[in-house]
Amino acid sequence: MKSIYQAAILILVVSGALLFLNAELNEGSKSGKNTITVYNWGEYIDPDLIKQFEEETGIKVIYETFDSNEAMMGKIEQGGTSYDITVPSEYMVEMMAEKNLLLPIDYSKVPNIKNIDPYFMDLPFDLGNKYSLPYFWGTVGIAYNPTLLEGQTFESWDNLWDPSLKQRVILVDSARETVGMSLNSLGYSLNSTDLDELREATDKLKSLSPNVKAVIGDEVTQLMVNNEAAVSLTWSGQAADMMYENEDIDYVVPEEGSNLWFDNIVIPRTAKNIDGAHAFINFMLDPEVAAQNADYVGYSTPNLTALNLMDPEVVEDERFYPDEETRSHLEVYKNLGLELLGVYNELFLEFKMDMR
Template sequence: MKQLTRVFILVFVVSFGILYLINHLNASEGYSGDKTVTIFNWGDYIDPALIKKFEKESGYKVIYQTFDSNEAMMTKIEQGGTTFDIAVPSEYAISKMKDENLLIPLDHSKLPNLKNIDSRFMDLPFDEKNKYSVPYFWGTVGIIYNKEMLNGKEITSWNDLWDKDLKNKILLVDGAREVIGMGLNSLNYSLNDRNKAHLVEAKEKLDKMTPNIKAIVGDEIKMLIANEEASVGVVWSGDAAEIMSENDKLDYVVPKEGSNLWFDNMVIPKTAKNMEGAYAFMNFMLDPENAAINTEYVGYSTPNKAALKYLPKEISSDTRFYPNPELTDKLEVYENLGKKMLAYYNELFLEFKMHSK
C-alpha cells in the first residue's frame, strides 16, 4: 500500500512539474494569456507581414485562426471552448451576435485611430454608433466579364445575364443570399425581401437562366475566369480585383438595378481574455499606413479614408472598387433575416442548384 501511495505521489509531482514547465515556456515565448492575442478571421484576409510587425511593435504574440463562413465562426464562439480576442464577422452576423449577447461593447477611447474611418461606413444600421464593431473591409457584389470573349458586348444590368448569347458562359458564386439576391434585384425587389411570393418569382426567373449557367462554384471561380474558362461571373468585388490583376481583358460592374454593399468588421467576442491586446491590434490595423499595406495585399476596398493617400492611384481612383456615394447610397446591406426566412432562402437556392444541373 505504501509503495502504491509513493507511486501516486511520484506521478503527481512529475505531472505538476511538466505542467509548470509548459506554462513557464509558454510565458517566456509570449503565449501566456496577457501576452497573447488570438484572432479569428477569414482565410488569407490579412498580410502576414503585418502580424509580424504588430508582434514586434507591441510585444504580443498573435495566434491566428481562420473560418470559412460566418455561421461556422458564430458556432465556435457560441460553444465557448476557444478563447478569441478578436473576430471579423460580416454585417448580418454582427447583428445576430448582438442579439445573442456574444459581443463586448467597445471603448472608443482606446481606439484613437478610429477617426481615420470614412464617415460613410460608420453608424450603420447593423451596429449603430459602432458600439460593437470597427470597419475592416467593404465591397460589393457584381458581374465580372471578358469583353473579348463577348465580342465587345458590355454588361450593365443583372438582366443582361438572361441573354441567350450567354449560353453556358456564366459562373455563379455558391451563395444563397448572392444568387437569390441577384434574382430579386433583377425584378427591382429588395435584397432583404421577406415576401414569399416575390422570392418564388425571383427563383422562377433564375430557373430560366439555367441554360446560361456553366457552373455554381466556390473559390475556384477566380481561377476559372482568369483562365478564360468562362466569360462571365457573379463575384465579390475583391475577388474581381484579384482576377483582373491576372487578366487585363476583364471588367467589373455593379449592375444598375442595385446590389449588395457588404462589410466585414472587427469585434471583441465574449470569449476574449486579453482586452488590452485586442484594442492594441484593432488600433494598429486602423493606422492608415498599415491599412494601406493590408489593402494592397487582400485586394478589397478599405473603409480607412486616411489610408487612401498611401495607396497607388490606380487602386484608390478606381471607381469600380471605390464607387462614389451616389452609387453606394443605392446599394443594400444584408439584414439578419432570422432562422426561418434564411432557411427559406437556402431552400429556394438548393432547388435552383438542382434545376441548374
C-alpha cells in the first residue's frame, strides 16, 4: 500500500513539473506577443524560411501540421486554436468558402502577387482569388521503376491493366484519385456526375484487381524506394520524393489526362493576427523564398519569377513542369458536393471489397 502512495505522489510531482515546464516554454515563445500560427501539410516548407521570416519581420511563427484536408477543416471548424494561415487543396478552398470559414485576402498588403503565373490565377474554385493564392501545384500520375519491369511503359492508363503487372500495382487509398483514374482511362471526366459512367469506371477498376498489390497511403514512398513495389498511382510531389531517394524511379502522366491540383494558402476565420498572416503570404511569394521552398519541398511552384532563379534542369523537367499543351489535358477537381463524394467513396469501397 505504501509503495502505491509513493508511486502516486511521484507521478503527481513529475506531471506537475512537466506542466510547469511546458507553460514556461510556451511563455518564452509568446514573449514578443506578435505571433502567427501556421497550419500546413507535413514536410511542406523549408524550416530555414520560417527562421528567415521571423528575423525579417519580428513575428514569431508557431508551426503545426496536418495530413488530410478533412482533418484540417475539422479543426478550423471547431476553432480551438487560432490558426492564422492554412493550406487547403482546391476543392477544400471551395468547401471552406461555402461554410464561411475563410477571410478575404487584402491584396494591398500582398504586392508580391505580381510574381504568380497568371495561368494559376482566377481558377473556378476561387474566382478572382478572393480567399486563396496558389502555394504549390502538381499532377496525379504513375511512378514506376523500369529496372523491375520488363520494358513496360505507361503512355496510357490502360497499361496498368497489362497482364505482366500481376500483383505489382499499388493504388492510392483515396476515392477521387483511384475512381478518377479509371474514369480518365475510359475517356470520361474525372469530375463525372453521371452514375452510368461511374458504374462503368468501377467495373473497369474491378477488372484491375489481379494486378493490384495493395491500396495504401503515404507508406507507398518507402515501398517504392526500397524496390518493394514497381508501379504506383501517386501524386507528382510524392513521386519526386521517391526519385530523390531512388534514382531508378520515373514518373509519367498518361496521355488520356489526369488531375491537376493546387494547394492554396488561405487565412481561416480563426485568424487573430491578420496583418501577420498577410505578411507571411507576401513573404512566401517573394521569388527567392519561393524558389528556395520549391527546391526544398520538391513540388512545382506557381511563382513565375521564382522559376528563373531555379535550376533550369528542374524547371524544364516536363514531368513536374508540364507545358501548357499537356496541362490542357488535365482537369482540376470540382467540389462535387457531399452527396456525390459519398457515391464515389461507396463505389471505391465496392472495388476494395472485390479485390480478394
